[in-house]
Amino acid sequence: MEQRLITFPDGQQICPLGQGTYQMGGRRRSEEIQALRRGIELGLTLIDTAEMYGTEELVGEAVRPCRDKAFIVSKVLPSNASYEGTKRACERSLRRLGTDYIDLYLLHWIGRYPFSETVRALVELRKEGKIRHWGMSNLDVADMEHILSLPNGAECAANQVLYNLGNRGIEYDLIPWSERHRIPVMAYTPLGEGQLRNHKTLKEIARRHGATPTQVILAWLMRRPGVMPIPKASHMLHVEENYGSLSLVLTEEDWQAIDAAFPPPVRKIPLAGW
Ligand SMILES: NC(=O)c1ccc[n+]([C@@H]2O[C@H](COP(=O)([O-])OP(=O)(O)OC[C@H]3O[C@@H](n4cnc5c(N)ncnc54)[C@H](OP(=O)(O)O)[C@@H]3O)[C@@H](O)[C@H]2O)c1
Numbered sequence: 001m002e003q004r005l006i007t008f009p010d011g012q013q014i015c016p017l018g019q020g021t022y023q024m025g026g027r028r029r030s031e032e033i034q035a036l037r038r039g040i041e042l043g044l045t046l047i048d049t050a051e052m053y054g055t056e057e058l059v060g061e062a063v064r065p066c067r068d069k070a071f072i073v074s075k076v077l078p079s080n081a082s083y084e085g086t087k088r089a090c091e092r093s094l095r096r097l098g099t100d101y102i103d104l105y106l107l108h109w110i111g112r113y114p115f116s117e118t119v120r121a122l123v124e125l126r127k128e129g130k131i132r133h134w135g136m137s138n139l140d141v142a143d144m145e146h147i148l149s150l151p152n153g154a155e156c157a158a159n160q161v162l163y164n165l166g167n168r169g170i171e172y173d174l175i176p177w178s179e180r181h182r183i184p185v186m187a188y189t190p191l192g193e194g195q196l197r198n199h200k201t202l203k204e205i206a207r208r209h210g211a212t213p214t215q216v217i218l219a220w221l222m223r224r225p226g227v228m229p230i231p232k233a234s235h236m237l238h239v240e241e242n243y244g245s246l247s248l249v250l251t252e253e254d255w256q257a258i259d260a261a262f263p264p265p266v267r268k269i270p271l272a273g274w
Contacts, residue, residue, distance in 0.1 A: 003246060006184050006228050008133055008157045014071050016222050017246055018046030019239070020188065020232030021055040029058060032234045036062040039239045040070055048160075048186070048230045049097075050075035050108055051089055056096035064098065071103040073160075073186075075137060076118070078111020085113075086121035090130055105131040106160055109138035109273070116150055123152040133157035137188075140271040141177050148181065156183060162273045163187035163227070165196055165217060165262040169269030179226055187221050190229035201261035205254045211244065218245035220258055 005013040019039045024032045036047060040063070047070055049059045056074060063070035074097065080089040090105060105125065107118050122134035135158035136147060147153045159178060163170055164187065178185045191197065191214060202213035209216070214231075221229040222245070233239045250258075 014046055015043045016228045017044050018048055018228055018230035019044050020048045020230045021059055022053050022232055024055050024234055025058045033062045035234055035236045035239050038236050040066055042243045045069055046071040048073045051093055052077055056093055060098035073104040074102050075106040075108040077108055081107055081111055081113045081118040083117040083121045086118050090125050102131045104133045104135055104158060106135045106137045115146055119150050138273045141173050158184045158186055160186035160188055162189050164190050164192045166192050167272045169265050172265040172268055184226050184228055187227055187229040190221050190231050191217060201257050211248050212241055214241060215245040215248050218242060219248040219250055
Protein backbone atom coordinates (compact mmCIF):
# COMPACT_ATOMS: atom_id res chain seq x y z
CA MET A 1 0.00 0.00 0.00
CA GLU A 2 1.30 3.44 -0.86
CA GLN A 3 1.87 5.44 2.31
CA ARG A 4 0.19 8.81 2.57
CA LEU A 5 2.61 11.55 3.63
CA ILE A 6 2.22 14.88 5.38
CA THR A 7 3.24 17.77 3.13
CA PHE A 8 4.49 21.05 4.59
CA PRO A 9 3.86 24.34 2.76
CA ASP A 10 7.38 24.28 1.26
CA GLY A 11 6.79 20.79 -0.16
CA GLN A 12 8.79 18.78 2.41
CA GLN A 13 7.06 15.45 3.14
CA ILE A 14 7.15 13.21 6.21
CA CYS A 15 5.46 10.12 7.64
CA PRO A 16 2.03 10.96 9.14
CA LEU A 17 2.84 9.25 12.45
CA GLY A 18 5.21 10.99 14.87
CA GLN A 19 6.49 10.40 18.40
CA GLY A 20 5.74 12.47 21.52
CA THR A 21 8.07 12.80 24.50
CA TYR A 22 6.09 14.50 27.27
CA GLN A 23 6.95 12.97 30.66
CA MET A 24 9.96 11.08 29.35
CA GLY A 25 13.32 11.47 31.02
CA GLY A 26 12.82 9.68 34.31
CA ARG A 27 14.30 6.43 35.56
CA ARG A 28 13.76 4.69 32.21
CA ARG A 29 15.69 7.31 30.22
CA SER A 30 17.91 4.92 28.27
CA GLU A 31 14.98 2.64 27.33
CA GLU A 32 13.07 5.71 26.18
CA ILE A 33 15.99 6.74 23.98
CA GLN A 34 16.08 3.22 22.49
CA ALA A 35 12.31 3.39 21.88
CA LEU A 36 12.61 6.73 20.05
CA ARG A 37 15.52 5.39 17.97
CA ARG A 38 13.49 2.31 17.04
CA GLY A 39 10.69 4.60 15.92
CA ILE A 40 13.05 6.60 13.70
CA GLU A 41 14.40 3.35 12.26
CA LEU A 42 10.81 2.37 11.35
CA GLY A 43 10.23 5.76 9.71
CA LEU A 44 8.49 7.61 12.57
CA THR A 45 10.95 10.43 12.14
CA LEU A 46 9.05 13.33 13.72
CA ILE A 47 9.89 13.72 17.41
CA ASP A 48 7.97 16.24 19.47
CA THR A 49 9.53 18.05 22.41
CA ALA A 50 9.28 21.51 24.02
CA GLU A 51 11.34 23.71 26.29
CA MET A 52 8.61 23.04 28.87
CA TYR A 53 8.99 19.23 28.83
CA GLY A 54 12.61 19.01 29.92
CA THR A 55 13.13 16.36 27.22
CA GLU A 56 15.22 18.30 24.70
CA GLU A 57 18.52 16.80 25.90
CA LEU A 58 17.01 13.32 25.74
CA VAL A 59 15.73 13.96 22.19
CA GLY A 60 19.14 15.34 21.19
CA GLU A 61 20.77 12.19 22.47
CA ALA A 62 18.22 9.93 20.74
CA VAL A 63 18.77 11.53 17.32
CA ARG A 64 22.55 12.01 17.56
CA PRO A 65 23.38 8.93 15.43
CA CYS A 66 20.77 9.88 12.81
CA ARG A 67 20.19 13.65 12.99
CA ASP A 68 19.61 13.99 9.25
CA LYS A 69 16.80 11.40 9.32
CA ALA A 70 14.99 12.97 12.28
CA PHE A 71 12.48 15.82 12.17
CA ILE A 72 12.64 17.63 15.53
CA VAL A 73 9.71 19.72 16.74
CA SER A 74 10.20 22.01 19.73
CA LYS A 75 8.18 24.83 21.27
CA VAL A 76 8.71 28.21 22.88
CA LEU A 77 6.77 28.88 26.08
CA PRO A 78 4.29 31.79 25.80
CA SER A 79 6.04 33.50 28.73
CA ASN A 80 9.22 33.62 26.61
CA ALA A 81 7.51 34.52 23.33
CA SER A 82 8.43 38.22 23.03
CA TYR A 83 10.55 39.07 19.96
CA GLU A 84 13.86 38.84 21.86
CA GLY A 85 12.61 36.10 24.19
CA THR A 86 11.68 33.81 21.29
CA LYS A 87 15.13 34.17 19.79
CA ARG A 88 16.84 33.48 23.11
CA ALA A 89 14.57 30.49 23.84
CA CYS A 90 15.39 29.01 20.43
CA GLU A 91 19.15 29.35 21.09
CA ARG A 92 18.72 27.56 24.44
CA SER A 93 16.70 24.78 22.80
CA LEU A 94 19.35 24.36 20.09
CA ARG A 95 22.02 24.00 22.79
CA ARG A 96 20.00 21.45 24.76
CA LEU A 97 19.20 19.50 21.59
CA GLY A 98 22.85 19.62 20.51
CA THR A 99 21.89 20.52 16.97
CA ASP A 100 22.23 23.60 14.77
CA TYR A 101 18.64 23.62 13.49
CA ILE A 102 15.14 22.71 14.68
CA ASP A 103 12.90 21.31 11.94
CA LEU A 104 9.67 22.83 13.26
CA TYR A 105 9.46 25.43 16.03
CA LEU A 106 6.05 26.20 17.56
CA LEU A 107 4.54 28.76 19.89
CA HIS A 108 3.26 26.40 22.62
CA TRP A 109 0.05 28.28 23.34
CA ILE A 110 -1.31 31.81 23.26
CA GLY A 111 0.22 34.12 25.86
CA ARG A 112 0.57 37.80 26.70
CA TYR A 113 2.85 38.79 23.82
CA PRO A 114 1.23 39.86 20.53
CA PHE A 115 1.45 37.23 17.80
CA SER A 116 3.12 39.83 15.56
CA GLU A 117 6.19 39.92 17.86
CA THR A 118 6.55 36.16 18.09
CA VAL A 119 5.99 35.66 14.36
CA ARG A 120 8.58 38.34 13.48
CA ALA A 121 11.15 36.41 15.54
CA LEU A 122 10.11 33.06 14.02
CA VAL A 123 10.40 34.43 10.48
CA GLU A 124 13.91 35.74 11.26
CA LEU A 125 14.98 32.48 12.91
CA ARG A 126 13.91 30.71 9.73
CA LYS A 127 15.87 33.12 7.53
CA GLU A 128 18.92 32.54 9.75
CA GLY A 129 18.58 28.76 9.22
CA LYS A 130 18.07 28.06 12.93
CA ILE A 131 14.62 26.64 12.26
CA ARG A 132 13.36 25.03 9.04
CA HIS A 133 9.65 25.69 9.62
CA TRP A 134 7.57 27.43 12.25
CA GLY A 135 4.03 26.96 13.44
CA MET A 136 1.54 27.25 16.29
CA SER A 137 0.02 25.06 18.99
CA ASN A 138 -3.36 25.21 20.73
CA LEU A 139 -4.78 27.81 18.34
CA ASP A 140 -8.39 27.80 17.13
CA VAL A 141 -9.63 29.13 13.79
CA ALA A 142 -9.87 32.85 14.70
CA ASP A 143 -6.29 32.91 16.03
CA MET A 144 -5.00 30.98 13.03
CA GLU A 145 -6.70 33.55 10.78
CA HIS A 146 -4.84 36.25 12.70
CA ILE A 147 -1.51 34.45 12.18
CA LEU A 148 -2.09 34.17 8.42
CA SER A 149 -2.91 37.90 8.21
CA LEU A 150 0.54 38.89 9.58
CA PRO A 151 3.55 39.65 7.36
CA ASN A 152 4.96 36.24 6.31
CA GLY A 153 2.15 34.60 8.27
CA ALA A 154 1.54 32.27 5.33
CA GLU A 155 4.78 30.50 6.29
CA CYS A 156 2.89 28.96 9.25
CA ALA A 157 3.56 25.25 8.70
CA ALA A 158 1.51 23.45 11.37
CA ASN A 159 -0.90 23.73 14.27
CA GLN A 160 -0.56 21.21 17.11
CA VAL A 161 -3.82 20.64 19.00
CA LEU A 162 -5.60 18.15 21.22
CA TYR A 163 -7.40 15.64 19.02
CA ASN A 164 -8.57 12.16 19.83
CA LEU A 165 -11.77 10.09 19.73
CA GLY A 166 -13.00 11.66 22.95
CA ASN A 167 -12.29 15.21 21.69
CA ARG A 168 -13.55 15.54 18.12
CA GLY A 169 -14.53 19.24 18.28
CA ILE A 170 -11.94 20.37 15.73
CA GLU A 171 -13.65 18.33 13.00
CA TYR A 172 -16.40 20.97 12.96
CA ASP A 173 -14.24 23.86 11.77
CA LEU A 174 -10.50 23.79 12.53
CA ILE A 175 -9.73 20.68 10.45
CA PRO A 176 -11.71 21.84 7.38
CA TRP A 177 -10.07 25.29 7.73
CA SER A 178 -6.59 23.73 7.99
CA GLU A 179 -7.26 21.52 4.96
CA ARG A 180 -8.32 24.56 2.92
CA HIS A 181 -5.10 26.34 3.90
CA ARG A 182 -2.98 23.16 3.57
CA ILE A 183 -1.70 23.51 7.13
CA PRO A 184 -0.97 20.12 8.76
CA VAL A 185 -2.70 19.44 12.08
CA MET A 186 -0.59 17.58 14.63
CA ALA A 187 -2.88 15.61 16.97
CA TYR A 188 -1.57 15.59 20.52
CA THR A 189 -2.74 13.17 23.23
CA PRO A 190 -4.04 10.99 20.36
CA LEU A 191 -4.48 7.97 22.65
CA GLY A 192 -6.27 9.92 25.37
CA GLU A 193 -3.15 9.27 27.46
CA GLY A 194 -3.62 5.54 26.85
CA GLN A 195 -7.19 5.40 28.24
CA LEU A 196 -9.23 5.07 25.03
CA ARG A 197 -7.98 1.64 24.06
CA ASN A 198 -10.26 -0.15 26.53
CA HIS A 199 -13.44 0.93 24.72
CA LYS A 200 -15.46 -2.10 23.58
CA THR A 201 -16.20 -0.72 20.08
CA LEU A 202 -12.49 -0.28 19.43
CA LYS A 203 -11.77 -3.76 20.75
CA GLU A 204 -14.39 -5.20 18.42
CA ILE A 205 -13.03 -3.36 15.34
CA ALA A 206 -9.50 -4.39 16.27
CA ARG A 207 -10.55 -8.03 16.55
CA ARG A 208 -12.09 -7.94 13.03
CA HIS A 209 -8.76 -6.75 11.59
CA GLY A 210 -6.40 -8.81 13.73
CA ALA A 211 -5.12 -5.44 14.99
CA THR A 212 -5.07 -3.72 18.40
CA PRO A 213 -7.41 -0.96 19.65
CA THR A 214 -4.47 1.47 19.73
CA GLN A 215 -3.80 0.79 16.06
CA VAL A 216 -7.48 1.43 15.30
CA ILE A 217 -7.32 4.78 17.13
CA LEU A 218 -4.23 5.90 15.22
CA ALA A 219 -5.46 4.66 11.82
CA TRP A 220 -8.72 6.52 12.42
CA LEU A 221 -6.84 9.76 13.20
CA MET A 222 -4.72 9.40 10.06
CA ARG A 223 -7.79 8.92 7.84
CA ARG A 224 -7.72 12.60 6.87
CA PRO A 225 -4.84 13.96 4.82
CA GLY A 226 -2.95 16.51 6.87
CA VAL A 227 -3.67 15.03 10.31
CA MET A 228 -0.64 13.68 12.09
CA PRO A 229 -0.89 11.97 15.50
CA ILE A 230 2.13 12.11 17.80
CA PRO A 231 1.62 9.35 20.41
CA LYS A 232 4.13 9.17 23.21
CA ALA A 233 5.42 5.64 23.67
CA SER A 234 8.28 5.03 26.03
CA HIS A 235 8.18 1.25 25.51
CA MET A 236 9.69 -0.14 22.32
CA LEU A 237 6.84 -2.64 21.94
CA HIS A 238 4.37 0.24 22.00
CA VAL A 239 6.36 2.04 19.29
CA GLU A 240 6.29 -1.07 17.11
CA GLU A 241 2.57 -1.53 17.73
CA ASN A 242 1.89 2.10 16.83
CA TYR A 243 3.91 1.74 13.65
CA GLY A 244 1.52 -1.10 12.66
CA SER A 245 -1.32 1.43 12.43
CA LEU A 246 0.17 2.77 9.20
CA SER A 247 -0.87 -0.36 7.35
CA LEU A 248 -4.33 -0.76 8.90
CA VAL A 249 -7.17 0.12 6.51
CA LEU A 250 -10.52 0.71 8.22
CA THR A 251 -13.80 -0.02 6.45
CA GLU A 252 -17.04 1.93 6.08
CA GLU A 253 -18.56 -0.33 8.74
CA ASP A 254 -15.71 0.61 11.11
CA TRP A 255 -16.19 4.37 10.47
CA GLN A 256 -19.89 4.04 11.29
CA ALA A 257 -19.29 2.05 14.47
CA ILE A 258 -16.75 4.66 15.61
CA ASP A 259 -19.13 7.54 14.88
CA ALA A 260 -21.87 5.80 16.88
CA ALA A 261 -19.56 5.29 19.86
CA PHE A 262 -17.77 8.67 19.63
CA PRO A 263 -20.18 11.08 17.91
CA PRO A 264 -18.69 13.79 15.69
CA PRO A 265 -19.44 17.44 16.60
CA VAL A 266 -22.62 19.04 15.24
CA ARG A 267 -21.78 22.60 16.36
CA LYS A 268 -18.77 24.75 17.21
CA ILE A 269 -16.97 23.52 20.32
CA PRO A 270 -14.15 25.69 21.71
CA LEU A 271 -10.74 24.14 21.28
CA ALA A 272 -9.97 21.73 24.10
CA GLY A 273 -6.50 21.48 25.55
CA TRP A 274 -4.42 21.62 28.63
N1 LIG B 1 1.22 21.09 22.28
C1 LIG B 1 0.72 20.76 23.44
O1 LIG B 1 0.17 21.57 24.20
C2 LIG B 1 0.78 19.32 23.87
C3 LIG B 1 0.02 18.88 24.97
C4 LIG B 1 0.09 17.53 25.31
C5 LIG B 1 0.90 16.66 24.60
N2 LIG B 1 1.67 17.10 23.56
C6 LIG B 1 2.55 16.18 22.80
O2 LIG B 1 1.78 15.06 22.36
C7 LIG B 1 2.40 13.86 22.80
C8 LIG B 1 1.38 12.76 23.01
O3 LIG B 1 0.42 13.09 23.97
P1 LIG B 1 0.39 12.48 25.46
O4 LIG B 1 1.75 12.07 25.86
O5 LIG B 1 -0.33 13.49 26.29
O6 LIG B 1 -0.59 11.23 25.38
P2 LIG B 1 -0.82 9.99 24.42
O7 LIG B 1 0.22 9.90 23.38
O8 LIG B 1 -2.24 10.04 24.02
O9 LIG B 1 -0.68 8.78 25.46
C9 LIG B 1 0.55 8.41 26.01
C10 LIG B 1 0.31 7.13 26.81
O10 LIG B 1 -0.11 6.09 25.92
C11 LIG B 1 0.71 4.95 26.13
N3 LIG B 1 0.88 4.24 24.87
C12 LIG B 1 1.52 4.61 23.74
N4 LIG B 1 1.46 3.66 22.80
C13 LIG B 1 0.75 2.65 23.36
C14 LIG B 1 0.36 1.36 22.89
N5 LIG B 1 0.67 0.95 21.67
N6 LIG B 1 -0.35 0.57 23.73
C15 LIG B 1 -0.68 0.98 24.97
N7 LIG B 1 -0.33 2.18 25.47
C16 LIG B 1 0.38 3.00 24.66
C17 LIG B 1 2.03 5.47 26.63
O11 LIG B 1 2.65 4.43 27.34
P3 LIG B 1 4.25 4.20 27.41
O12 LIG B 1 4.89 5.56 27.51
O13 LIG B 1 4.37 3.36 28.60
O14 LIG B 1 4.70 3.47 26.16
C18 LIG B 1 1.57 6.63 27.50
O15 LIG B 1 1.17 6.17 28.77
C19 LIG B 1 3.13 14.31 24.08
O16 LIG B 1 4.08 13.36 24.51
C20 LIG B 1 3.69 15.63 23.65
O17 LIG B 1 4.85 15.43 22.86
C21 LIG B 1 1.60 18.41 23.18
